[in-house]
Amino acid sequence: MNAGKEPQNWLMYSGDYTGRRYSTLHEIDAANAGKLTPKWVYQTMAGGKFETTPLVVDGILYGTGQDDRAFALDARTGRPIWQYQRGLPGDIRPCCGRVNRGLAILGDKVFMGTLDSHVIALDTKTGNVLWDVSAVDYTKGYSFTLAPLVIKSLVLVGVSGGEYGIRGFIDAYDANTGEKKWRFYTIPGPGEPGNESWEGESWKIGGSPAWITGTYDAETNTTFWTTGNPSPSNRGEGRAGDNLYSNSLLALDPDTGKLKWHFQFTQHDEHDYDATQVPVMVDDGGKKLILQANRNGFFYVIDRTNGKLIRAESYAKVSWAKEKDANGRPVPAKEGLPTLEGNKVCPGAAGATNWMSPTYDQQTKLFYVTAREQCDIFSTAPQPYDAGHAYYGSAYFPNDDAAPFYGALRALDPNTGKIKWEWKHPSPTWSGVLSTAGGLVFTGDAEGNFIALDAASGKALWHFQCGASIYSSPMTYAIAGKQYVAVAAGSSLFTFGLP
Amino acid sequence: MNVRPRIFFGFDFAVVILVCLVTASSGAAQAKNPYAGDAKVAKLGEFEFRANCAFCHGLGARGGGRGPDLTRTPKKHGDSDADIFNTINNGVPGTAMPPNGATQQGVGMTEEELWQVVTYIRSVEKKASTVSGDANHGRELYYGSAACGTCHMFKGKGGRLGPDLTGAGTARSTEYLTESLRKPSRRLAQGIIEAMKEFTEEYETVNVVTNDGTKYQGTLLNEDSFTIQFMDMREQVHSFDKASLKSLQKSRESLMPAYDEKVLPDKDLQDVLAFLVGGGQGGVK
Numbered sequence: 073m074n075a076g077k078e079p080q081n082w083l084m085y086s087g088d089y090t091g092r093r094y095s096t097l098h099e100i101d102a103a104n105a106g107k108l109t110p111k112w113v114y115q116t117m118a119g120g121k122f123e124t125t126p127l128v129v130d131g132i133l134y135g136t137g138q139d140d141r142a143f144a145l146d147a148r149t150g151r152p153i154w155q156y157q158r159g160l161p162g163d164i165r166p167c168c169g170r171v172n173r174g175l176a177i178l179g180d181k182v183f184m185g186t187l188d189s190h191v192i193a194l195d196t197k198t199g200n201v202l203w204d205v206s207a208v209d210y211t212k213g214y215s216f217t218l219a220p221l222v223i224k225s226l227v228l229v230g231v232s233g234g235e236y237g238i239r240g241f242i243d244a245y246d247a248n249t250g251e252k253k254w255r256f257y258t259i260p261g262p263g264e265p266g267n268e269s270w271e272g273e274s275w276k277i278g279g280s281p282a283w284i285t286g287t288y289d290a291e292t293n294t295t296f297w298t299t300g301n302p303s304p305s306n307r308g309e310g311r312a313g314d315n316l317y318s319n320s321l322l323a324l325d326p327d328t329g330k331l332k333w334h335f336q337f338t339q340h341d342e343h344d345y346d347a348t349q350v351p352v353m354v355d356d357g358g359k360k361l362i363l364q365a366n367r368n369g370f371f372y373v374i375d376r377t378n379g380k381l382i383r384a385e386s387y388a389k390v391s392w393a394k395e396k397d398a399n400g401r402p403v404p405a406k407e408g409l410p411t412l413e414g415n416k417v418c419p420g421a422a423g424a425t426n427w428m429s430p431t432y433d434q435q436t437k438l439f440y441v442t443a444r445e446q447c448d449i450f451s452t453a454p455q456p457y458d459a460g461h462a463y464y465g466s467a468y469f470p471n472d473d474a475a476p477f478y479g480a481l482r483a484l485d486p487n488t489g490k491i492k493w494e495w496k497h498p499s500p501t502w503s504g505v506l507s508t509a510g511g512l513v514f515t516g517d518a519e520g521n522f523i524a525l526d527a528a529s530g531k532a533l534w535h536f537q538c539g540a541s542i543y544s545s546p547m548t549y550a551i552a553g554k555q556y557v558a559v560a561a562g563s564s565l566f567t568f569g570l571p
Numbered sequence: 572m573n574v575r576p577r578i579f580f581g582f583d584f585a586v587v588i589l590v591c592l593v594t595a596s597s598g599a600a601q602a603k604n605p606y607a608g609d610a611k612v613a614k615l616g617e618f619e620f621r622a623n624c625a626f627c628h629g630l631g632a633r634g635g636g637r638g639p640d641l642t643r644t645p646k647k648h649g650d651s652d653a654d655i656f657n658t659i660n661n662g663v664p665g666t667a668m669p670p671n672g673a674t675q676q677g678v679g680m681t682e683e684e685l686w687q688v689v690t691y692i693r694s695v696e697k698k699a700s701t702v703s704g705d706a707n708h709g710r711e712l713y714y715g716s717a718a719c720g721t722c723h724m725f726k727g728k729g730g731r732l733g734p735d736l737t738g739a740g741t742a743r744s745t746e747y748l749t750e751s752l753r754k755p756s757r758r759l760a761q762g763i764i765e766a767m768k769e770f771t772e773e774y775e776t777v778n779v780v781t782n783d784g785t786k787y788q789g790t791l792l793n794e795d796s797f798t799i800q801f802m803d804m805r806e807q808v809h810s811f812d813k814a815s816l817k818s819l820q821k822s823r824e825s826l827m828p829a830y831d832e833k834v835l836p837d838k839d840l841q842d843v844l845a846f847l848v849g850g851g852q853g854g855v856k
Contacts, residue, residue: 121767165679414630451630455618461684467621469635476823477770498794499770518768519795535797541767562767 073178073222080550082128084285085174085219086429087547090353091287091296093431094507095548099555100570101510105524105533107570111556112150114565116141121543122560123171125219125429125504127182128549133558134196135565136172136219140186142194148551150567154199164188165460166215167235173285173427173544174219176227178247183227185216191229191245203250207231211460213238219285223295223326226253230282230297234346237277237303237463242286242322244329254329258282258299258317266316274311277457279303280318284348284427288326289360289376295326296353296362296376300346306410307342307452307465314339319347321362323379333379338368339403342410343392343450344421344468352432352439354486363486365430365441367423368392370402371489385489387482388424388443392417410450414469420448420477421468422500429504429545431513436527438483438492440513444500446470446477481505481515483530493530495523504545506557514557516542522559522566538566604652606690616691619684624659627667632695633744637667637761640744642697647741655689667764667771702745702845704838709846712839719843722827726851731806732790733774733827734760740847748844752835755827763793777801778820779811790826 075081075088079096086093100108116122116137126135133147140158145151160170166187175182181193181202189210193202207229208214213236221228226244233240240258245251258280260266270278279302286297302311302318316334319341323332337347345368352363353376361382362374369390373383381400393402408417422444430441453466470477479497484490495515503516507527516522518541524534540562548557558567606612620632627638634640644650648658659680662670672679680688714720720729723736739748750757762772775791777799789803799819800810804826813819828834835843 451621451625453618453621455622461681462619462622464622466618467623467625469626469629470637476773498796499768502769517796518770520768521795521797523796532796537795541765541769543767 081130082126082547082549084127084176084221085125086285086287086350089288089290090432091350092352092354092434092507093350093429093505093545093547094434096509097548097550097555098509099550099553100508100512100557102512102526102533104570105510105512108524108534108536108557108568109571110536111567111569113567114143114145114150114152116143116563116565118563121169121171121502122563122565123173123217123544124560124565125174125545125547126558126560126565127175127177128547129177129196131551132196133549134175134177134182135560136174136184138172138563139170140172140184142175142182142184142199144196144199147549147556150565153197156194156199158186158188158192160186161188161210164210164215165213165236166217167232171217173217176220176222178222178225178227181247183220183222183247185218185220185229187215187217189214189216189231191216191220191227191243191250193227193247193250205245205250205252207243207252208241212236213460218283221285221288221295222247223288226326228286228295228326230284230286232281232283234279234281234283234300234303234305235462235464236460237457238279238281239276240280240282240299242282242297242324242329244326256322256324256329256331258320258322260316269313269316271310271312277303277463278311278315278318279305280315282348284350287351287353289353292377293326294323294332294376296351297322297324298347298349298351298364300348301341301344304455304463304465305341305344306450306468307455308340308409309454312340315341319345319368321347321351321364321374321379323376335374335379335381337364337366337370337372342404342452343368343417345392345423346426348427349425350429352430354432356486361486363432363439365425365439365443365484367419367426368402369419369424371439371441371484373486373489383489387441387484387489387491389418389445389447390424391447392419410452410466412451412453414449414451416447416471417450418447419444420446420471421450422446426502428502428543431505431507433507433513433527435509435511436483437486438527439486440481440483440505440507440515440527442501442503442505442515443480443482443494444477445480446500479517481513481525481530483527495525495530495532501542503542503559506546506548508548514546514559516544516546516559516561518542520561522546522561522568536566536568538562538564602651602653604656604686604689606686607652607693609690610694612687613691613694616687616689616694619680619688620691623680624688632692634747639742640747641692642695643744644696647738652689652693655692656685659685659688667761702841702848704841704843704845706842706845706849706851708839709842709844710851712835712843713846717830717835717839717843732802732804734762736847737850740844740850745844745848748847749840752830752840752843755825755829756823759823759825762791774825776822776824776826778818778822779809780817781811782815782817784817788826791821
């Protein structure tokens with residue numbers, strides 16, 4: 073799949089294999105963005121968070137909705153071609169809303185991970201189910217919420233369930249048949265390197281889910297995936313050690329699932345600082361990099377040929393780490409750990425950012441990320457493990473003294489880690505960011521606005537009130553030379569274009 | 572995973588139905604708590620409470636900025652074990668209390684876990700509130716010399732600039748109410764709750780000068796990046812594009828004056844509390 077050759081299409085979750093969420097489309101630009109107008113709205117009529125990034129292939133838009141809906145629409149008019157609603161069992165236990173972030177596509181099939189831990193293939197023309205395989209027992213707290221990633225003829229998915237004491241994994245299925253080709257456990261088993269980073273049997277219930285879509289470097293045939301928190305998320309007692317490969321960047325061979333190298337962002341995490349942010353591939357001169365603005369508040373620049381850290385600079389308020397190790401990696405500070413009665417730590421439990429996608433603009437060479445300025449009070453208490461039941465080790469609380477919390481879209485310079493500009497949001501948001509060759513970045517906010525900003529200056533050029541907080545990452549496509557921008561908000565998918 | 576019990580206030584009907592099916596299988600609980608008085612179960616309930624409820628109701632159920640103190644009795648929305656079960660499972664429509672599992676971030680509780688939480692709440696309850704003031708005098712103060720009623724409605728009577736206090740006496744601890752009177756800016760009251768929006772607005776103070784030089788002061792109703800809605804001192808509602816204003820200042824210094832001991836001596840304070848806690852019905856003697 074070469075997304076660069078067909079900019080009119082949006083072929084995968086992040087637009088292309090680099091994870092940049094950048095489009096070379098430029099009909100809509102800084103000069104005319106003020107004239108953007110709604111083109112159509114598609115309503116799922118579902119409740120909860122609408123997190124999808126739709127795909128568009130040759131004029132047809134493929135998206136997912138809450139409660140495992142899927143749909144194909146005429147991307148010009150928004151009229152449905154087919155709709156799919158999975159019959160979900162009554163006893164699924166997805167952690168954080170009955171959400172789905174999107175599909176992957178190959179040939180005449182779209183692929184979806186489901187809340188009852190199946191991977192399915194739907195026919196692109198009818199929505200008929202072509203194959204349906206169960207990956208794992210959902211009653212133990214496993215689910216799929218991410219958009220799969222297709223590499224060659226394989227469909228890759230990572231599992232959710234870090235709230236349940238699961239053992240995380242990344243799976244690959246044959247796109248034609250649904251046959252499982254490999255599984256990589258994100259927690260090594262006995263005898264494997266890394267298993268010693270877990271105390272006793274804690275590796276069996278150590279979490280480390282992989283719930284955000286990875287990226288892929290065809291040149292080296294390497295796929296990059298990120299992992300989430302060790303379980304229980306707010307309690308380190310009983311799982312002494314670094315807890316590999318939780319909160320890590322993994323470089324895998326997509327043909328075999330073999331690990332090439334790993335880099336752990338937050339070792340022995342007790343703050344739920346999942347590293348599940350899209351690992352963005354950027355080439356800078358001769359350097360092959362991964363950029364990641366992590367939930368833990370640091371912006372990491374990593375050599376993607378070997379996993380070596382080049383730089384880690386904070387891009388939001390941080391108190392969990394006070395110093396860095398010899399390799400420049402921030403290390404947890406004792407005074408930042410959760411306590412029985414609670415301890416104020418920054419960033420808060422939702423992180424300095426979260427799963428919402430950042431973007432890398434190939435023209436400005438800046439990295440744009442949704443930052444959340446919010447500290448929380450983290451507490452911890454012993455909690456017995458019970459399969460399929462929540463396993464947190466206690467809770468966190470808003471730190472009212474630190475109010476008001478706020479959000480910001482921040483433009484980071486990968487060469488220095490410095491903030492070039494920021495657009496302040498009234499409150500923290502869960503919207504991702506899109507950049508385009510029109511010199512624009514698009515993002516949303518918790519107040520319901522979808523906003524176009526000048527990529528160079530951060531000046532807002534246009535906005536539209538969608539009527540509900542935005543919990544998704546925008547995308548763009550074109551039909552017959554006309555560019556559209558789409559974003560999910562509330563229960564509706566909105567598209568905009570020039571008059 | 573994502574994050575846990577960050578509370579959302581979007582009471583979507585479909586989600587409510589699903590949650591009821593998924594978790595505690597019906598909205599109406601059996602009448603009796605199977606674990607009543609069991610200290611071991613109360614301990615299990617404490618885990619669940621910390622994970623699912625403490626975000627608003629505080630550690631030890633002593634109340635937080637958002638949720639009432641649950642160590643108090645009787646409970647506002649029904650005081651039997653079954654009532655409490657139903658309150659947790661179904662939420663309280665029109666308030667910030669969401670149905671079990673509909674928080675969009677946390678994990679729903681099973682029926683067994685709900686009973687554990689009920690058992691835990693029972694285990695931390697204290698004797699009925701000991702407000703000793705004279706509620707009748709409290710009413711006189713509220714609408715008279717203390718002038719609370721100028722800005723605060725109580726059972727349909729009073730002003731609109733501040734929050735309605737009809738339910739405050741039962742929802743909030745006397746410590747919280749005392750702090751609100753003595754130091755109103757310490758913790759601003761919560762304003763509008765929007766479906767799916769993570770943070771509620773607060774009663775911040777707004778000072779605006781329009782392009783033609785008109786000045787307004789008031790309390791914030793809502794805002795986004797581009798517009799602001801507020802109520803001025805004459806209870807007029809305004810909405811402006813921020814870019815159209817000559818100046819806009821927001822402050823976390825409440826418009827409510829601090830009722831220190833000179834303005835409202837301790838005895839009078841107790842009387843006002845008695846009026847609020849007693850729901851205006853003569854108060855708690």
